[in-house]
Amino acid sequence: MKCPDFHKMLQPYADGETDAREAAGITSHLAECSECRNAVRRQREMHRILLRAAGQSSSLNPRPSAAFKSRLLKNLNETSVEHIYPLPIQKLLPWTWYKTAAAAVLALTAAGAALALSQSSEQTERERRIVLYAKDSIDRHQRRLPVEVSGTQPQKVQNWLQGKIDFAARIPSSLNNKASLVGARLSNVRERQAAYFVYDAPDERRLSLFAFDAPDLEVQGGKKVDDCEVLLTNQQGYNVVIWKDKEIAYSLVSDLDEQDILELVPCDGEEEAKAITERTK
Amino acid sequence: MPFGQSRQKAEFEALALPYLDQLFSAAMRLTRSERDAEDLVQDTFLRACRAFGQFQRGSNVRAWLFRILNNTFINDYRHRRVEEKIIGEIPGASASRNDGTADDAPDIEDLADSRNTPEDDCMERLMADDILRAIDQLPLDFRMAVVLADLQEFSYREISEITGCPVGTVMSRLFRGRKLLRQALRQHAIDRGFLTASAADENAANEAETEESSPVDLNEYRRKHQVR
Numbered sequence: 001m002k003c004p005d006f007h008k009m010l011q012p013y014a015d016g017e018t019d020a021r022e023a024a025g026i027t028s029h030l031a032e033c034s035e036c037r038n039a040v041r042r043q044r045e046m047h048r049i050l051l052r053a054a055g056q057s058s059s060l061n062p063r064p065s066a067a068f069k070s071r072l073l074k075n076l077n078e079t080s081v082e083h084i085y086p087l088p089i090q091k092l093l094p095w096t097w098y099k100t101a102a103a104a105v106l107a108l109t110a111a112g113a114a115l116a117l118s119q120s121s122e123q124t125e126r127e128r129r130i131v132l133y134a135k136d137s138i139d140r141h142q143r144r145l146p147v148e149v150s151g152t153q154p155q156k157v158q159n160w161l162q163g164k165i166d167f168a169a170r171i172p173s174s175l176n177n178k179a180s181l182v183g184a185r186l187s188n189v190r191e192r193q194a195a196y197f198v199y200d201a202p203d204e205r206r207l208s209l210f211a212f213d214a215p216d217l218e219v220q221g222g223k224k225v226d227d228c229e230v231l232l233t234n235q236q237g238y239n240v241v242i243w244k245d246k247e248i249a250y251s252l253v254s255d256l257d258e259q260d261i262l263e264l265v266p267c268d269g270e271e272e273a274k275a276i277t278e279r280t281k
Numbered sequence: 282m283p284f285g286q287s288r289q290k291a292e293f294e295a296l297a298l299p300y301l302d303q304l305f306s307a308a309m310r311l312t313r314s315e316r317d318a319e320d321l322v323q324d325t326f327l328r329a330c331r332a333f334g335q336f337q338r339g340s341n342v343r344a345w346l347f348r349i350l351n352n353t354f355i356n357d358y359r360h361r362r363v364e365e366k367i368i369g370e371i372p373g374a375s376a377s378r379n380d381g382t383a384d385d386a387p388d389i390e391d392l393a394d395s396r397n398t399p400e401d402d403c404m405e406r407l408m409a410d411d412i413l414r415a416i417d418q419l420p421l422d423f424r425m426a427v428v429l430a431d432l433q434e435f436s437y438r439e440i441s442e443i444t445g446c447p448v449g450t451v452m453s454r455l456f457r458g459r460k461l462l463r464q465a466l467r468q469h470a471i472d473r474g475f476l477t478a479s480a481a482d483e484n485a486a487n488e489a490e491t492e493e494s495s496p497v498d499l500n501e502y503r504r505k506h507q508v509r
């Protein structure tokens with residue numbers, strides 16, 4: 001090879017990007033060509049000078065301030081990992097997690113785009129709907145709107161709901177004895193009319209349970225928990241559990257961690273979950 | 282473990298926080314403002330934390346963080362400041378933020394015997410801030426390439442992953458960015474009196490021989506030379 005053939009290789013060579021064989025050929029050319037040798041030397045010198053300049057702290061290249069660091073750590077503290085897999089908790093639970101919901105969350109992100117493409121569009125559409133219901137539930141949970149009827153007795157809440165919703169929702173007085181009913185209000189989840197039940201957990205944590213009639217929401221595929229098939233997704237720092245019971249969809253929203261929120265899911269067959277509103281057409 | 286995702290948060294923080302200084306330094310070069318760099322780095326960390334569930338354990342966490350930094354900057358920050366305003370100004374003529382410029386100026390004695398030193402020695406004598414300012418004045422794409430390759434020492438492949446550009450594009454941006462930077466630094470050296478204009482012309486002429494053609498894609502080069 002003649003000298004100009006090497007010119008294009010000098011930058012990758014100086015950057016250490018050539019393979020051993022290429023490097024050997026260039027090295028032997030450099031031994032006899034001062035022009036190419038100088039070009040490589042110039043680039044490496046420049047690199048060294050730039051590194052050194054960046055290493056010298058100045059107003060143009062300050063290190064992150066202590067105030068910024070503590071602000072960052074504080075904000076990180078209030079941020080959660082949004083994901084539902086890998087599922088370290090999976091092994092601890094008596095049921096498996098709904099894998100399609102995991103894919104749905106992934107599909108919403110650029111990183112998961114390839115994964116979404118590999119799935120059928122029907123499947124993807126279904127997952128998208130699940131996530132939309134979850135996200136809308138979170139939006140409403142975050143608003144912390146006051147209850148329109150307060151009371152710890154499901155019967156009182158049920159009476160109030162009578163005639164206001166056109167589907168029958170189960171109203172547990174407590175979520176597995178760990179969070180107690182505070183009251184309810186009318187709401188929506190996406191375009192669906194919803195009954196919104198508020199529960200209080202210890203540590204002044206508020207849980208939102210939405211009941212709505214959503215025929216387009218399919219939850220099949222998960223293993224059964226009592227009579228429920230449960231989907232769980234983590235969005236915006238909240239965990240949302242979605243299940244269906246007697247054709248009615250429920251979404252439970254909380255910032256509790258995965259295991260804690262799953263323990264709260266009230267499924268049919270439990271003692272305290274008896275109250276059922278009557279269908280009021 | 283009563284609440285929260287403490288395990289994953291701890292894992293994220295252990296993996297990501299060691300790169301805070303590097304990310305901040307790169308953010309300074311991209312935003313050219315400490316306040317914007319703080320915002321950019323914070324956004325990067327919060328996004329990375331939320332997306333940590335999709336991070337493949339064992340893969341390149343540093344490149345992953347820089348990719349998020351790059352994307353966040355491109356999407357949310359590049360329009361904050363008027364990028365084009367500074368380009369074309371003579372390097373060094375932009376307002377200096379510290380008052381130490383006068384103290385930094387070389388004294389007369391240094392100027393007197395600097396005339397015949399080789400160009401690299403001149404570059405050596407440039408102030409760190411002059412050099413940083415010259416980097417900051419590169420057009421964004423070139424600046425990104427130079428910052429990632431020369432200041433952060435990422436490989437071409439990593440830069441390709443971070444910026445989403447093919448390796449060939451990375452190489453040509455790097456090549457052109459470095460060339461612009463060298464020209465700017467040469468001008469600095471002349472302004473500072475480290476280098477005479479005629480010596481600089483001579484140096485530039487010497488370089489032209491090897492740097493005239495922009496680099497081809499490494500793969501193209503390899504294909505070409507394997508045929509022989």
Ligand SMILES: [Zn+2]
Binds near residue numbers: 033034035036037
């Ligand atoms: Zn040569």
